[in-house]
Amino acid sequence: MNQFEYELAPNVENAVASGRSNGAVFLAGGTNLIDLMKGNLVRPTRLVDINRLPGLDRIEFLPDGGVRIGALVRNSDLAHDPKFARDFPAVAEALLSGASPQLRNAATVAGNVMQRTRCPYFYDAASACNKREPGAGCEARGGHSRLQAILGWSAHCIATHPSDFSVPLVAFDAVVEIDGPQGRRDVALEDFYLLPGNTPERETILAPGELIVAIRLPAQAALFAGHARYLKIRDRTSYAFAVVSAAAGLRIEGDRIVEARLALGGVALKPWRARAAEACLMGRRAGREEFAEASMLALQEARPSGENEFKIELARRLVVRAFERTAIDNTARLSPLPASIVNLTEEIQR
């Protein structure tokens, strides 16, 4: 690990001021950053510890029915907050499907959103990676690519974003509150992430010194509480990143869908909002055929970035499954294995 300065920021103003300097990064839960530093994959010269920033560890339920989640709220605390889990079940489900209990206890919500990709070539210092070293090349291309992107990738980077949490956030129009040298601004999470294009080293719209202070879910998101799920396909039962995942929400009146939400994880360098799929379900019946049509639209731009063509069909099947579950489920309760597909307890009850 390189030498670095460490600074404990007393307040947001100081944090932002220190965060502007070259080579500075913010330290929250540290569950991703410290690993990257140990592997010598990122080499910050200054760590600005924001864990003591006052007021950022609160979950505030807003009068209009939305919620404002402080940047330092720990993943576990949010997922297990009874009101939050009731109003935003797919988000809670996504949180609990990620990492392990120990990591969720330490990791913050803003840190979750800021996770770096888990592309093995990004993590392997011996491999060329345009994210780590712009212009070096991308060894993931032509490599072991089953976990790589099928949407929005470029010749320079085919990595995916690893966050589960961000997927329902994007589906339900979460907004990121940012404080920075130029003052405060709100940005939709969907626009917060950048696709790789020619500059895969740029991952978010954050400018130097800018700090996430909160994440908001609008009141509208809570309207899906009765019909919202996050499903995740992974290589083993737990403690694995998604091969593909889907956050789905439906508002159903009578036998008609009045609004649908869909975002996919594990398919692109950002959670992939599938608006065409959402639109096609408006006013339709909540049936398998309709969902199958939506799934085709959701993946219509998908193309393999390597030997991962199977993910396209897998994602389609997952979309159908997620909507089917969403249509019948009331996820006021969480299953013992959140987001698991093969959850036999759940299956046997069907």
Place this chain on the structure above:
Amino acid sequence: MNARVIASGVHQSAIHDSAARHVQGSALYIDDMKEPEGLLHGWVILSDRAHARILMLDLSSVEAAEGVVCVMTARDIPGLNDAGPIMKGEVLLADQIVEHEGQAIAIIAARSFAQARDAAKLVRVTYEDLPAYLTIEAALQAERFVVAPLHMQRGDAARAIAEAPHCLSGETSAGGQDHFYLETQIAVATPQENGEMHIFSSTQHPTEVQHIAARLLARPYAAITVEVRRMGGAFGGKESHASLIAGMAALLAARCGEPVKLRLSRDVDMLLTGKRHDTLARFSVGFDDAGRILGLDMMIALRAGHVADLSGPVLTRALCHVDNVYWLPNVKVSGYACKTNTVSNTAFRGFGGPQGMFAIEAVIVRIAERLGLSSEAVRQINHYGPGQDTTPYGQSIGENNTPRLLEELKTAADIARRRGEIAQFNASHPYIKKALVTYAVKFGISFNLPSLNQAGALLHVYTDGSVHLNHGGTEMGQGLYVKVAQIVASCFQIEREHVHISSTRTDKIPNTSATAASSGSDINGMAAKAAADIIKSRMAAIAAAKFGGAADDVVFSGGYVYLGNRSISFPDLAQLCWAERVSLSATGYYRTPDIHFDQASMTGSPFYYFSYGACATEAAIDILTGENRILRVDIIHDTGASLNPAVDIGQIEGGFVQGQGWMTMEELVWDQAGRLRTHAPSTYKIPTSRDVPPIFNTHLLADAPNAKPTIFRSKAIGEPPFTLAISCFLAIQEAVAAAAGWPAALTLCAPATPEAILRALGGGKEGSAFCEQKAAKKLF
């Protein structure tokens, strides 16, 4: 006489000797030990080509890097550049030619770990690529083998197949497996005076580390002392390959005159050290209407990697386990250890046995499919039985516990009722399919090579009655130390807290075998008992003299020593022995009796006895996503009169879940250039706690002491339960059959990952017909 017996001897569920310290973090692994002053950190420079000639190796920038103290290549080795455990000429450091990606070409010592690692990146190598053979198939075609092919034969297989009412040919394969011990390979070598060297090595085989370090340093064995208190897992990965790491540390330490620690990162560990051999099996089988195998001709090919290492013995054990619990009247099995330009594969729990046992199950299910029978019926009809109880290599199987295990399993696992429920579930559920299989295993206990079946122990009784215990077995978390301590406690009839366990050292017990082949407690326990018996007889003589009686009538019981109605406490008798000038220290030695094996004809009785087990495994698959879950497992395992039921159940559960990983999720992927693409947990998935079957019932076969006079009539436990997990694959395969029919299910190969399951549901990319056609080309 007081009938008290001790409460902490054999057959008790004693806690692991280090359990509390494991939890508290005070059980010291090598990297936890306080670092000596001046300690240097080693690192390895690896080849990034699968097969190439080194045209130029420029280490000048490495040597000039900050903190670097020395850099060594093959040329700098004072002794022989040879780390081969059996065969000669298996180089430690590549010299001119590299034969796999990840092969060591130079080693570095630097002031810090980071400096060593960073300096390694400054190497400049120019290669001339040579043709690389990466797969079993490529090596088979080129007939590249690391040892001569093996042939085992009984009866006339070809004729039996030709004359059988039915015959078929087939093919199956199973992937490799990384050991993924939590503690990666590590050694600390410290130079001593007079050219001697002390090495802490995380090794299952201290004697071999000693020999190889001596060979590399051109020193006599007696100049090298190897010590290991415990390993953080080993599973066979630290049997021969620990010598590579310890050898490198010793070379650097000798060169620098300072202690050197070499600890591999996970990535380097996975690149540099070997794994379980992946397997390709092809066969022709002749059988009758009931599914009885009349003749079997099978070819088993293992991917050995770039050198032989232990591949010969691994292949022998694979061939010796093709029969599993099945009677094969006419059989020919040929084995090939294929030389490939991938890292040399090595020992791994089961040591080829699982590969052979996996192969025969492909035969079973194909017969069932052809005859329209259940696979269970075909298994059943082929089981060993009276008059049909000799293995293909000519050993009688002795006591056959399979029928009893399967009978008890029926009730324990409630099989009949659950089969009905599963059939109902499958008929009604649109995309989840379940299956339940019962499966029995038989595993041969002893090293296949008779000479390895020997062990030594050293005991000191001190005058306060405390006992110092040392033996040649190593502790890798499996509970060997506590078992041997229980044995000593039982022999002396003193509570186990008085028996002090000490680290395994080559200067205490010389010329040991690896702690491997499940033999740890069998042979080291016997050696410790032998030592205890020697000391007891001396103590008994003193007691007899004191009380006036015959030494034969002296009884050790409950902390006291009795003769008639007189008694003396164990510590008091120890003190008395000292006063009478009687030695209270002894070495014990044991050699396993009655075993022999002729490698040329592949016949004999290599195993002292067989261990048995049976399980019922229920799996579910999602036919749309390919995901699978092992829902319930019931195991009944034969541990004889278990030395420590709690430790044995732990071994059964752990072994099973490790096997579950091999069969369902662990997948090693090499790219077309021969580079391993899965060398970290990000891409290589081992089971986690959530993959443990939610219902997991493990029972030990009751009232089944070993018919052979093993240590307290117990049976070995390390490897046999691993093989039970083959049932995970079989259950998933049956679930695929329930969804898509048997022809599709037969295309499934191991590991049964979600993608493999989806492929099989689609009939396989190649299809079973293609497999059979390929098999017809054959290499029988």
